[in-house]
Amino acid sequence: MSKRGVVLLLGTTQTLAWASSYYIPAILAGAMARDLGIESSTVFIAFSCAMLLTAFLGPRVGRAIDQYGGRVVLILSNLVFILGLAMLALAQGPAMLFAAWLVLGLAMAMGLYDAGFATLAGLYGKEARSAITGITLIAGFASTVGWPLSGIMLAEFGWRGACWGWALIHLALAMPLNLLLPRGEARAPLVAAPAAPPTATAVRETRRTAILLAFIFAAGGFSAAALGAHLPALLVAAGATPAAAIAAGALMGPAQVAARVLEFTVLRRAHPLLSAKLAQVAHPVGAAILLLFGAPFAAVFVLLHGAGNGINTIVRGTLPLALFGAAGYGARQGLIVAPARFLGALAPALFGFVVAGFGAQALWFTATLSLAAFVALFTLRVAPESPGVQR
Template structure:
């Protein structure tokens, strides 16, 4: 029989992803200020080092994906646990800007091969077309990375300092993270002949005239991922200040920020329960429209609509995170998924690195009207998704059978 996604594998990989995200992507928000003070650099310098790590992760993503396609995810993810530990230890031992940037560049290597794209590729390498539910499960668990990571980093910084916090995160990667990643199934569908022989033959269908070329679909998805990741990162960095610029109080801004995480998880539960019965393009199109819709409500009604804006933004971001894993699978199939995913995410990582700086400039210059930028990107992303038609029915039927199981 074809492999079915295993709940234990999803849980272990989800916990490992929570650790990876909480100790890297969500680290500067809590530790940047004490880190800058101790190292004698400005806070923007800390975020510049973080942006450099994102650029490194973008450049290494395609190579990491290709390795997972060939050998499966276990060796790659296990190696990233060690890389994360080295980078965090280096950060905790840094004594100036050079050590700071060197440590973040090492962390960038780990991020390029150890975050969502690698986890999704690991699942696809092992489960093939049946990975959609597993991808959603991973994002459901790791969606709490900031919920866990921010308080834990804050607690550790208060009791053992930011250096101790970095070293503690490194220790967690060498123990918990490494153990979880080593427990992943080995190999790929292509490397399991006894199982591959039992799989039904599913030859690749020719692209019909109504379906755009793979090149056009790739360009469209790369743009969609870059636009949505830009907005997601910009909101993560500037949401409280943005809401205050639009007339909301600080207390309201904090409350709205607290709503985004639950909104993301709630939307992912909806995707897992109902929307996964539909084609992923349908849910992605809806999700891309939610941020502009929330921004319109906030622009028209001001502070009373701040909570609605936060919920709609969070829900859209939650579903789009899943779409980043499922759309390449349903459109192109599992062959070469890891490499293709890495290539598609290069512009997104670059946009992510630029987002805090560029959106911050717009916010300084235009106030809440900076939402025109993020809303325009959301509308453009939705338009690009509308240009991608669903795959022809024979392939789609197979995908629904596999991805909905």
């Protein structure tokens, strides 16, 4: 199968995986809470527990992909998604609700972006960058597909019917598509030149680079999750009307997709480090414009923040691949992104306290985090590449 075919298949299954897990609470949480006699916040706490579980399981899933290949893990993820969604549909109280979300947390660890990135790294080695960008371009429309589809199923069949509907989509569509993925025959050959065991200095440098990447991705992950939960409220606090805040917030998705197109075209021949720097600086620049010039620039802030977030998603897969190579990518990636997943799960609640205390000025906090990550990128040591490759 061609690389383009793999990208199309994996991009589609990634879209369905995100739409049936990460994006369902926004549509179904209210109905779930009313039916189960609990607060909506309880549903989101269960969802946060699922996200925390993905951080814990990430390295283990990565090692499984390194050992058995991504196709096997992704197919198993569909089965776990089906089980979790079925448990959610059958839930009669908080205990079953939390159990269902923990199963979905396992499915998300096995089936979302990092698993997809590791699958592509195993198939194409360092040539996986364009494929990683490709699946994020397609799956960037997960909310565009997922929210309306969840809403239609909610209106027609109730929230339980919507969960059964997503389970059926995994069984009838996502799993058969993952079954079509290559078994690994397309794995890019690794150069097997004999080499001396790494020196203590090399080991320290590798550890230092991994720690820096973990911090950089954690900073970006916190800001993305925090703004994802509080963006409209922050824009209103900055002086925008509720209608203007919603209109500006609607630019988030197009900004992410446009930035990913930019990465796929203009930046594709540059080192991923350049993309990472542009992604990290976009949020603080946008925040400074909004805080200094006020609500008329809300759309500018959203466009810059969305663009940075869109490229950050790609960089999280491509920069470790460029720095460390494809060997052991899955396990290493799981470790590097674990802090980002952990903070991403906690960010909506933690940042809520900051917003409650400081209003729109809370953006200085996320801007400072992003600037620290931007500075950290300049301390990464990158091996020289062939002439004409920019950094």
